[in-house]
Amino acid sequence: MLRLHGIMGRADDRAYARQLHALEHRGGIELLFVPPADAGRKRFRLTTDRGTDCAVSLDRDEELVDGALLHLDADRAIIVRFGEQQVWRLKARDDASALKLGWHAGNLHWRVRFEGDHLVVLLDAPIDTYRARIRPLLDAGEVVERDHV
Amino acid sequence: MSRLALTRADEPMTAARVGIGGPVGSGKTALVERLIPALQTRGIDIAVITNDLVTAEDAERVRRSGLIDPERVSAVEAGACPHTVIREDPTLNIEAADELERRFPGVELILLESGGDNLASTFSRDLTDFWMFVIDVAGGDDIPRKRGPGVIRADLLVINKVDLAPHVGVDLGRMQREATEVRGGRPVLLTNCRRGEGIEAIVDLLEREVLFRK
Ligand SMILES: Nc1nc2c(ncn2[C@@H]2O[C@H](COP(=O)(O)OP(=O)(O)OP(=O)(O)O)[C@@H](O)[C@H]2O)c(=O)[nH]1
Numbered sequence A: 001m002l003r004l005h006g007i008m009g010r011a012d013d014r015a016y017a018r019q020l021h022a023l024e025h026r027g028g029i030e031l032l033f034v035p036p037a038d039a040g041r042k043r044f045r046l047t048t049d050r051g052t053d054c055a056v057s058l059d060r061d062e063e064l065v066d067g068a069l070l071h072l073d074a075d076r077a078i079i080v081r082f083g084e085q086q087v088w089r090l091k092a093r094d095d096a097s098a099l100k101l102g103w104h105a106g107n108l109h110w111r112v113r114f115e116g117d118h119l120v121v122l123l124d125a126p127i128d129t130y131r132a133r134i135r136p137l138l139d140a141g142e143v144v145e146r147d148h149v
Numbered sequence B: 001m002s003r004l005a006l007t008r009a010d011e012p013m014t015a016a017r018v019g020i021g022g023p024v025g026s027g028k029t030a031l032v033e034r035l036i037p038a039l040q041t042r043g044i045d046i047a048v049i050t051n052d053l054v055t056a057e058d059a060e061r062v063r064r065s066g067l068i069d070p071e072r073v074s075a076v077e078a079g080a081c082p083h084t085v086i087r088e089d090p091t092l093n094i095e096a097a098d099e100l101e102r103r104f105p106g107v108e109l110i111l112l113e114s115g116g117d118n119l120a121s122t123f124s125r126d127l128t129d130f131w132m133f134v135i136d137v138a139g140g141d142d143i144p145r146k147r148g149p150g151v152i153r154a155d156l157l158v159i160n161k162v163d164l165a166p167h168v169g170v171d172l173g174r175m176q177r178e179a180t181e182v183r184g185g186r187p188v189l190l191t192n193c194r195r196g197e198g199i200e201a202i203v204d205l206l207e208r209e210v211l212f213r214k
C-alpha cells in the first residue's frame, strides 16, 4: 500500500514537465483511474494501471481534478485520470510476429500489460492512432485485435 | 521544493467519515450499536452523528447505550426530508463532524446515521468518504431488483435481519446474488444486528477502504 495525502499539482504544470517526461521514457508514469461517481471522495483506495495499491486522502477543502499529480519520486509519478482505462488487446499469430509486436510496442513507448499470450495496450489516445502505427502487422494478419474496451 | 520529497503524505489526517443510510427501521441504529464496540476493540478512535426528523431519539439511544462516551455522540435534526441534510445541503452534518474533530483530536472515524428514508436516498461525497445502505430481509427480496439509487450507488450494501429470512420466505443466497449483480460486483454483506453477526466483515472493509490500516 502506498499512502498518499493531498494533491501536489497538475501533471501539466510546467514545473513538473521535465521530470514527468523523463519518467515517461522509463515507464514510470502510473495512472490512477477514478470512476466519475467517486471523484468527490476525500479518502479512497484504488489500484493504478500498473498495479500499485494507493490509499489516497485529501484535505476536506481539496478537490480532486483530472490530471492531478498525487506522487512523484525518482522512479514514478502517479496521476489521476477520471473515467475508465481504455484497453486494446492484441494477439500475435506466431513467435516471429510476437517479437515484432513487442519491438514496436517498446519503441513506441506504449504502456502495456501482459495477460498470458495477449499484449494489452493501455490507451492514452484514440485507438486509430495506435492502429496506424502497426498497420502492416495488422493487415498481414501477423497481429490480431482481440477486443477494445 | 526538493526533488526527492515531492509527496505530502506527512500531512495531518482528518477522520474518515462513514455514512449509514437506508429505509425506516432497517436497522441503521442497531448497526451503529454493533459497530461501536467492534471498532473500539480494534483500537479505532470513533465518534457518532445521528440524524433524526425532529427529535434526538437515536442520539439519545446511542448515548444511553453505555457503549461510547455520550459526548462523542452528536445529533442533527433533519427536518421533514432526511435526505436533504445528507445530500443537497449537508452543511449541518459537515459542521457537526468538524466540531467532533475539533473536540476530539485523534478521532479516526465518524459514523453518520441518516434518518430513515426511501430507496432513493444517497450521501453527498462532500459529507462522507464511504457510505453504506442498509436494507433488511423483511422488506422483501425484490428490493435489489428495484435498483434504487441507494442500493446501486452505496459503497457497501448491507442486508440486515438475515435471521428473519425463513419467516418471510426470502431466499438469502438469491437476494445477495441479485444485489451483487445490480451493483456491478461491488460489496454486499449480510448482517444480523440483533445477534451481532456479520459485523467483523464490515469493519474489515472499513479498515481497508478508508482507514488504510491494511
Ligand atoms: N430480527 C432482527 N431485528 C432487528 C435486526 N436489526 C435491527 N432489528 C430491529 O429492527 C427495529 C429497527 O431497528 P433500528 O436500529 O431502530 O432501525 P433504524 O434503521 O435505525 O430505524 P430509523 O432510524 O427509525 O429509520 C428494532 O426493533 C430492532 O431491534 C436484526 O438483525 N434482526
Ligand SMILES: [Mg+2]
Pocket (backbone or CB within 6 Å): B028, B029, B030, B058, B113
Ligand atoms: Mg435509527
